[in-house]
Amino acid sequence: MTLRDGTAFSTSKDTLLDDLEAHNIxxxxxxxxGFCGACRCKIISGEVDYTTDPLAFIDDDxxxxxxxxxxxxxxxxx
Amino acid sequence: MRYTTFNQENNDFMxxxxxxxxxxxxxxxxxxxxxxxxxxxxxQISFFWRPEEVDVSKDRADFQALxxxxxxIFISNLKYQTLLDSVQGRSPNIAFLPxxxxxxxxxxxxxxxxxETIHSRxxxxxxxxxxxxxxxxxxxxxxxxxxxxxxxxxxxxxDDLIFAxxxxxxxxxxxxxxxxxxxxxxxxxxxxxxxxxxxxxxxLEAIRFYVSFACTFAFAERELMEGxxxxxxxxxxxxxxxxxxxxxxxxxxxxxxxxxEMAEIAKECETEARAIFLKAVEQEKQWAAYLFANGSMxxxxxxxxxxxxxxxxxxxxxxxxxxxxxxxSSNPLPWMNNYLHSDNxxxxxxxAEISSYLVGQIDSEVSAEDFDxxxx
Numbered sequence: 001m002t003l004r005d006g007t008a009f010s011t012s013k014d015t016l017l018d019d020l021e022a023h024n025i026x027x028x029x030x031x032x033x034g035f036c037g038a039c040r041c042k043i044i045s046g047e048v049d050y051t052t053d054p055l056a057f058i059d060d061d062x063x064x065x066x067x068x069x070x071x072x073x074x075x076x077x078x
Numbered sequence: 079m080r081y082t083t084f085n086q087e088n089n090d091f092m093x094x095x096x097x098x099x100x101x102x103x104x105x106x107x108x109x110x111x112x113x114x115x116x117x118x119x120x121x122q123i124s125f126f127w128r129p130e131e132v133d134v135s136k137d138r139a140d141f142q143a144l145x146x147x148x149x150x151i152f153i154s155n156l157k158y159q160t161l162l163d164s165v166q167g168r169s170p171n172i173a174f175l176p177x178x179x180x181x182x183x184x185x186x187x188x189x190x191x192x193x194e195t196i197h198s199r200x201x202x203x204x205x206x207x208x209x210x211x212x213x214x215x216x217x218x219x220x221x222x223x224x225x226x227x228x229x230x231x232x233x234x235x236x237d238d239l240i241f242a243x244x245x246x247x248x249x250x251x252x253x254x255x256x257x258x259x260x261x262x263x264x265x266x267x268x269x270x271x272x273x274x275x276x277x278x279x280x281x282l283e284a285i286r287f288y289v290s291f292a293c294t295f296a297f298a299e300r301e302l303m304e305g306x307x308x309x310x311x312x313x314x315x316x317x318x319x320x321x322x323x324x325x326x327x328x329x330x331x332x333x334x335x336x337x338x339e340m341a342e343i344a345k346e347c348e349t350e351a352r353a354i355f356l357k358a359v360e361q362e363k364q365w366a367a368y369l370f371a372n373g374s375m376x377x378x379x380x381x382x383x384x385x386x387x388x389x390x391x392x393x394x395x396x397x398x399x400x401x402x403x404x405x406x407s408s409n410p411l412p413w414m415n416n417y418l419h420s421d422n423x424x425x426x427x428x429x430a431e432i433s434s435y436l437v438g439q440i441d442s443e444v445s446a447e448d449f450d451x452x453x454x
Contacts, residue, residue: 026408028393030418035121036318037325037397038418055117057325057397 002075011074015051016065020078027065027078034067041065046074081176081247091180095337096327097272098265099179107182112330115186118323122189125319127312129200134207134305141208141303147373152303154369155293157219159310160201161229162286164219166279166320167194169236173275177243186323193316200309207305224368228361232286235278235354239271266339273331273343277351280324281358284394285387287317288414289362292386293369295417296378307417315420321394328398352400355391359404362387378411385410 001019002008011019017039020027030038037056041063048068058064065076085103092111094100107116144152171191178184205212219225245254246263253262291314298307331340344351366383374380388404396402409415 026412028409029415031315031318031420033420035322035420036418037322038318038393038415040397053117055114055121055319056322057329059329 001070002073003078004076011070013069016048016063016068016070016074016076020065025078029066032066034064037064039064039066042077044075044077047071048074079247079250094179095340096180096183096330097174097177097337097340098269101176102179102181102184105181105185107185110182111180112182112326112336114326115180115182115323118319118326119182119186119189122186122193122316122319125193125312125316127196129196129203129309132200132203132305132308132312134204134309137204137303137305138207144302145373145375147370148297148375150372151293151369151375152297153215154224155290156201156204156306157215157222157225158228158365159287159290159313160198160216161219161225162232162282162290163194163197163201163313165229165232165236166282167191167198169233170194170279173236173240173243176247177272190320190323193320197313197316200313204306204309224365228286228365231357231361232278232282235271235275239268239275242268242271266343269337269339269343270347273340273347274350274354276324276327277354278358280321280328280394280398281355283317283321283324284397285355285358285362285391287314288390289365289383289387291417292383292411292414293378295414296375296411298417299377299413311417314418318418318420325397332399348400351398352395352403355395355400356403359387359391382410386414 001011001016003025007023007025009019009023012022014022015032017027017029017032027041028038030036032039034050034052034054035056037058040056040058042061043063047070048063049071050064050067051069052067054064054067056064063076082101085101087100087103089100089103091100091102092109094111096112110116141149141152168191170187174187175184178187202212205215209215242261242263245256245261246268249263251264253260255261291310294303294307294310297303328344330336332344334341363384366380366387369383370380385406386409389406389409392402392404392406
């Protein structure tokens with residue numbers, strides 16, 4: 001996973017939100033279950049898979065890190 | 079168009095817009111125009127809880143030990159929460175149900191409002207425990223100038239839409255003389271009122287509630303009023319879901335995925351929508367000043383709370399395409415998220431891990447591998 005400032009690290013089998021937190025990257029969250037949308041962020045490249053059906057509104061170029069895992073190399077706008 | 083409780087015209091609800099189409103007839107969910115609302119209903123019902131399940135008895139002693147300034151913060155905050163849920167427990171039903179045209183949205187609004195009534199009942203549960211007679215607290219909600227100011231703005235857009243809908247449903251489009259007042263009703267204006275009302279509801283669920291949540295959880299951070307905080311966590315979880323629903327409605331309109339006229343209105347009224355949000359932010363900051371007028375509390379003061387309002391407004395406005403007007407990028411109250419995390423909500427003592435009621439979740443399919451771990 002690569003971030004806007006060039007920070008890069010490999011993702012785990014946990015959610016992207018867990019990975020981001022494990023690397024001390026502050027990201028907003030509330031529910032961690034895909035229904036509130038607080039962690040919503042833009043994805044620049046790559047593909048993700050949802051671990052639960054997200055209920056929050058997500059635009060075409062957005063993902064919810066709290067309920068996704070990486071399927072390919074990712075670049076996020078964080 | 080007169081409202082009918084069972085529209086006998088065999089219309090195709092899959093081609094109806096969310097609002098201002100034909101009234102709903104059969105409450106069916108086998109086909110859905112916007113499946114998201116059915117998913118929200120399911121999720122919301124899985125969140126079912128009762129205020130009486132939460133033990134608030136320890137709060138009484140905590141409350142008595144609070145300083146006068148803290149008591150003022152706590153009680154004012156509860157009054158405000160009571161006002162918000164009083165409005166939300168009835169208004170979506172009265173304003174939206176008569177003009178909804180698809181069954182899944184109709185049922186979502188009813189489910190949503192029902193949960194707001196649970197919230198209202200829980201405030202009584204909390205207050206009954208703190209005071210032998212909570213009447214003066216409830217009474218002050220309609221007398222307190224600070225609260226009245228907010229109530230005016232919160233109910234204004236609902237009242238406007240409700241009245242215009244009533245005139246439209248009884249007299250139709252055109253100019254009507256109602257009690258000596260000339261009132262012009264046309265569909266475009268009705269839809270505008272709906273759009274502004276939905277934005278006002280969105281701002282209420284998105285910002286107004288969170289200021290009060292911050293105060294509640296600030297007490298919990300000091301291990302005070304924990305029963306109250308447990309209840310507010312359950313409320314916050316529900317409100318998160320309600321917020322998601324209004325964000326979906328606004329985005330469906332704006333992106334032209336529902337009524338094309340609503341997409342035009344969304345563009346046309348963007349400035350007004352933004353103004354509704356900014357006014358809510360301003361009012362919440364004034365409320366923060368009122369809360370801390372007699373002194374602040376450990377962990378929270380007027381300045382930090384105002385920063386939090388701006389921070390949360392940035393998040394919420396970005397979610398519906400209104401940009402981020404405030405210059406604040408990090409959360410001034412990072413501990414808030416621990417309380418808003420769904421899995422951390424504990425309903426009953428035996429439910430330390432799972433907070434959603436899952437009724438009938440019995441797996442009826444058993445495969446041979448399920449017995450792999452068993453040994454004879």
